[in-house]
Amino acid sequence: MAADLRVAVGPLALKNPIICGSGEHVLTEAGIRAALAQGVAVVVAKSTNESAAARAQLAQTDYLAVSSGWRPQAWNLGSDGGILCRSGLQPRASEEWIAAVAALDREAARQGAYVAASLILAGLDDAVRLAKVVEAAGIRLLEFNVGTPYGDEATHGGVTTERAADKIQEQVAAVCGAVRIPVWVKLTGQSENVAALAQAAQQGGATAVTMIGRMLGMLPDLDTMAPALGTNLGYGGPWALPLTCYWLARSRKRLGPQFPLIATNGARTGEDAARMLLAGATAVEYCSAVMTGGFGVLGEALDGLSAYLGRHKLSAPQLIGLAADRVAAYADLPARPDHWRRFVPDQTIS
Numbered sequence: 001m002a003a004d005l006r007v008a009v010g011p012l013a014l015k016n017p018i019i020c021g022s023g024e025h026v027l028t029e030a031g032i033r034a035a036l037a038q039g040v041a042v043v044v045a046k047s048t049n050e051s052a053a054a055r056a057q058l059a060q061t062d063y064l065a066v067s068s069g070w071r072p073q074a075w076n077l078g079s080d081g082g083i084l085c086r087s088g089l090q091p092r093a094s095e096e097w098i099a100a101v102a103a104l105d106r107e108a109a110r111q112g113a114y115v116a117a118s119l120i121l122a123g124l125d126d127a128v129r130l131a132k133v134v135e136a137a138g139i140r141l142l143e144f145n146v147g148t149p150y151g152d153e154a155t156h157g158g159v160t161t162e163r164a165a166d167k168i169q170e171q172v173a174a175v176c177g178a179v180r181i182p183v184w185v186k187l188t189g190q191s192e193n194v195a196a197l198a199q200a201a202q203q204g205g206a207t208a209v210t211m212i213g214r215m216l217g218m219l220p221d222l223d224t225m226a227p228a229l230g231t232n233l234g235y236g237g238p239w240a241l242p243l244t245c246y247w248l249a250r251s252r253k254r255l256g257p258q259f260p261l262i263a264t265n266g267a268r269t270g271e272d273a274a275r276m277l278l279a280g281a282t283a284v285e286y287c288s289a290v291m292t293g294g295f296g297v298l299g300e301a302l303d304g305l306s307a308y309l310g311r312h313k314l315s316a317p318q319l320i321g322l323a324a325d326r327v328a329a330y331a332d333l334p335a336r337p338d339h340w341r342r343f344v345p346d347q348t349i350s
């Protein structure tokens with residue numbers, strides 16, 4: 001029997017936990033339709049906001065796939081390594097793009113799926129205004145990103161890396177107070193306490209939180225002796241999965257098992273979705289894997305998760321949080337005084 005993949009994120013019933021996350025691959029209607037065709041439950045459209053500078057930034061983007069030894073890799077071969085990049089926003093006018101997303105969300109509804117609008121915080125008044133435009137257009141779901149990686153780099157103020165819990169609560173309350181549709185709040189991972197930011201978003205009225213946004217990095221190029229791609233860059237990759245899972249589990253503990261968490265950062269396969277559900281996520285977003293591997297990655301993730309659940313005779317909701325709820329405290333572990341000796345070079349012991 002096929003595994004039951006259905007999950008609920010607050011009031012939204014999703015047909016499965018696989019989401020196509022926001023990025024350049026969903027900057028066009030064609031990209032969003034290609035993602036929907038893979039059977040995902042949600043596609044989060046490329047983000048927009050009111051800032052002309054943030055829109056113009058798309059013309060200054062660049063992207064690099066690197067292997068674990070920091071060698072550049074062909075972009076379209078998929079990646080077990082990392083993605084370093086600087087991104088930009090949807091260059092089309094916000095109102096025009098929101099109207100296009102609304103039409104796509106109506107198409108998605110006929111497939112039992114959703115196309116979410118995504119707003120990136122620049123000015124709060126404009127975020128509130130655009131959230132109302134999103135709702136008025138008939139879009140059924142909004143992702144509100146207050147934690148892009150680039151806030152400190154893009155000094156034009158057109159994007160925000162919000163790290164202060166009190167400000168997140170205020171920003172989320174303003175947007176959630178202005179609309180009735182569910183709002184997922186996407187948070188930075190560049191924080192000493194992502195769980196506290198998640199709690200602030202919850203208290204502000206978020207339906208769910210999406211975590212964790214990518215880190216900033218800088219990779220010196222050994223040939224040019226300059227930074228790869230010339231600037232500091234957003235950095236993600238499969239390596240980020242344990243970090244995401246850590247903050248999912250911490251957030252589940254802090255906010256309780258009922259509050260929906262959406263995973264982003266590090267998912268490449270269906271088994272990764274299983275890992276993130278085990279850590280407490282209700283659904284999982286895929287971005288870099290699609291940009292480097294194509295939309296088929298999404299269908300493969302769906303099949304992979306389904307196969308895993310089938311093998312374990314579990315439904316998707318039954319998987320959520322199983323590992324998170326079994327994280328032991330160091331103090332409760334049995335004593336094994338000599339165990340460390342197995343993990344050092346021979347000379348250390350002799």
Ligand SMILES: Cc1cc2nc3c(=O)[nH]c(=O)nc-3n(C[C@H](O)[C@H](O)[C@H](O)COP(=O)(O)O)c2cc1C
Pocket residue numbers: 021022023024046047083085086087088089118145186212213214236237264265266267285286287288289291
């Ligand atoms: C090139 C690129 C562009 C992105 N653009 C957006 C965006 O417009 N809005 C947004 O909320 N997140 C954006 N993201 C973040 C992704 O949605 C995702 O959260 C992040 O890449 C981590 O997940 P991944 O490991 O699946 O890539 C972008 C990421 C990349 C790599």
